[in-house]
Amino acid sequence: MERISKRQAMWMGAGISFDATLISLPAQLMGLSRQDSWLVYLLAGAVVAVCLWMLIRVSKRFEGSDLYEALVRRFKVAGRGVVLLYTLLIFFILCRDLRMLTDFVNIQLLQKTPLMAISLLVAVTIVFIARGGIEMLGRITELYLPLLLLVVLTLPLLTAKEFEPRYFKPVLDSGIPQVLKSGWMAFGYLTEILILPFILPYKIFNMRNGLIGLGGGVFFLTLLIALDLLTLGPHIGSRFMYPNIELIRQIRITDFLDRFDIAVISIWLPSIVTKIGYGVYIVSHGLHRVFPSASAQRLTTGVGAMAMTCSMWFFENSIQLLKLNYAWPAVMAVYGVLVPLLLLLFLRPRKNQLS
Amino acid sequence: MNTVIVQAILTIGLVLLLEWRLIKREPGSTRLLYFSMLGLSCCIWIYLGAVATPVRPSTWLEHLLAPVALLNVSGE
Numbered sequence: 434m435e436r437i438s439k440r441q442a443m444w445m446g447a448g449i450s451f452d453a454t455l456i457s458l459p460a461q462l463m464g465l466s467r468q469d470s471w472l473v474y475l476l477a478g479a480v481v482a483v484c485l486w487m488l489i490r491v492s493k494r495f496e497g498s499d500l501y502e503a504l505v506r507r508f509k510v511a512g513r514g515v516v517l518l519y520t521l522l523i524f525f526i527l528c529r530d531l532r533m534l535t536d537f538v539n540i541q542l543l544q545k546t547p548l549m550a551i552s553l554l555v556a557v558t559i560v561f562i563a564r565g566g567i568e569m570l571g572r573i574t575e576l577y578l579p580l581l582l583l584v585v586l587t588l589p590l591l592t593a594k595e596f597e598p599r600y601f602k603p604v605l606d607s608g609i610p611q612v613l614k615s616g617w618m619a620f621g622y623l624t625e626i627l628i629l630p631f632i633l634p635y636k637i638f639n640m641r642n643g644l645i646g647l648g649g650g651v652f653f654l655t656l657l658i659a660l661d662l663l664t665l666g667p668h669i670g671s672r673f674m675y676p677n678i679e680l681i682r683q684i685r686i687t688d689f690l691d692r693f694d695i696a697v698i699s700i701w702l703p704s705i706v707t708k709i710g711y712g713v714y715i716v717s718h719g720l721h722r723v724f725p726s727a728s729a730q731r732l733t734t735g736v737g738a739m740a741m742t743c744s745m746w747f748f749e750n751s752i753q754l755l756k757l758n759y760a761w762p763a764v765m766a767v768y769g770v771l772v773p774l775l776l777l778l779f780l781r782p783r784k785n786q787l788s
Numbered sequence: 789m790n791t792v793i794v795q796a797i798l799t800i801g802l803v804l805l806l807e808w809r810l811i812k813r814e815p816g817s818t819r820l821l822y823f824s825m826l827g828l829s830c831c832i833w834i835y836l837g838a839v840a841t842p843v844r845p846s847t848w849l850e851h852l853l854a855p856v857a858l859l860n861v862s863g864e
Contacts, residue, residue, distance in 0.1 A: 549833075553799065726817040734807055735825030738800070742832040747846045757846055760853035 441571030442638045445711070446626050446646020448578045451653055452701070452708040453530050454622040456537055456675055459658050461758055464671035466615040467607040468600060471659040476612070477619035478651035481626065485643045487773040488627055491780050492635040500631040500776070501722045507780060513723050515772065519631060520719030522768050524740070525747070526625060527712030529754060531555060532744035534705055536751040541678060541698070552741050558706055560737035563713035564730055567632070570710055577703040584697055585653050591684045591693075592664050600666040621762035623651070624769035632715055674751070713737055792837025800830045 437445075462470045488500070495503035501519075504512035535552045543551060562569060605612070626647050629638050661676045664683050670676045681694040714729075716736045721729035748754050803826065804811075811822055836842055 549795075720821065724817050724821065726815050727821050728814055728818045731811065731814050731818050732821055732825070734803060735822045735829075738803065738829040739825045742829040742836070745836055746832050746842065747844060749844055749847070753844070753846060753850075757850060760850055760857040763853050763856040764849075 437567055437571035437633075437637060439637055439639070439642050441575050442629065442633055443642040443646045443649075444574045444578050445571060446629055446638070446643055447582075447649040447653075448574050448704060448708055449626050449629065449711065450623050450647055450650025451578075451582075452705045453533065453625075454619070454650075454654055455657055455677055455701075456705075457533055457754070458619060458622060458758065459661055459676045460671050460673055461618060461755060462615045462658065463661065463667045463676065465607075465618070466612045467667040467671075468602065468662060469605055469607055469612050470615060470667065471601075471655055471662060472612055473615040473619050474623070474651045474654045474658065476616035477623050478647060480616075480620055481623045481769070482644060482647060484624065484627055484769045484773055485630075485647060486640060487777045488630045489635065489638070489640045489643055491773070491776045492630040492638070494780070494782055496635045499634050500780075501719060503780065503782075504776075505722050505725075507782070515776075516631075516719050516722045518772075519628065519768065520716055520723070522764070523628060523712055523715045523719065524736075524743075527709060527716060527736075527740050528744040528747050529757075530705070530709045530712065531559075531740055532748045533751070533754055534709065535744065536754070537675065540674065540751070541694075549741075549745065552744060555706060555709070556737045556741040559710045559713050559740075560733050562707060562710035563717065563733045563737070566730070567714065570707060570714060573703065573707045573710075577700065577707065581700050581704050582649070582653055584700055585657060588660055588680070588684075589656070592660060592680065595664040595683050597663060597666065600662050617762050618758055619654075620769075621758065621765045623647070624762075624765040626650070627769050627773065628711075628715060632718055713740065716740075793834055796830050796833035796837070799833075800826050 459470075462473050466473055492500055492503075498506070501516050504515050506512070508515075531552060534555060535548055538551050538555075539546065539548055562573060626643070629643070629646075657677055657680070661670045661680050664680055665673070665676060670679075673679045678694055678698075681697050684693045685691060713733055713736050717729040717732040720732055720736075721727055748757075811819060814822070
């Protein structure tokens, strides 16, 4: 059986919370809650921590197995139904992230390359990563995510001369309802960490690792949005498609390093590709749980091909991806709050399994 | 239209060519799922190239979720 360490699981948690959220949400959050946007991830993170606690409580009841396995073993038909529902959810998230990355590369790096060609290249990469299994995903995450977080940690030093602390004021001027609405949007993305108990058993992904992973992701997202506010301000920041990239473009160390953003993107790209790779792995793994005789490893190619074409089919353009962010938290509330609550109440081992 | 069909068939064909030796050793359920997914991908690719304004599932999802969305998207 493939194994990853607790530390790798923790990095995976941080990666899931951080990698995709940092390009998709900041502009919209700043547009909604203006100078109070730095509060948003903290609020959403607190709610997600409660949801995570519910799922990990359930996971603790089946110490040796992940929740996909527990569901299928405990409830033959309904369990498979729940696994299939989560697999479809992750497939949608996989398509969304793949399209987001494709659009990002097309807008920022390869303007003349067709979207399908970029998508195909990313799909081939994620299929090879996912085929390596959870160990490969854990190792790549452990390699690139700390590097990315280190770069984010240096950003306050590199952008310090551009800081305008007045952009933070007046505090709560946009009103608490706006902050709560922004928090609701951030909740839609941070909830993705809840998929980890479904593929990792309790002894690898426990509450401590989950909270450190989620806390790390929330901390770095808050740091980035606070830096966006300090350097760009809420009014200009909310008008950019990718405020974090504009933030990095503010860094001018020497003439030689005037495209410092390329260096940062080259570290971020492997992280987001790995995050998309989790999606392919989880979908293949979910299909394997529903159809036990099917090989999860072999299905990765099919899942990758489907993700590539569906990412082009589901979303017309990057604007539609952003528009969906307003409604998406409602879906995640079902998968992140309602289903975990039901599992907490009803998913228990059989008495003879306990003894 | 013809270019899209050629692109889709060539890409999926290349995948099959490279993986055929591995896939033919797998059990029937794996092969069925594998070929279904590749076939469906090919169809979606051709559909996207053939239709000027394809039906987008996310547009449908957006309309479906509009009553429960906290924000009025059109007003933002």
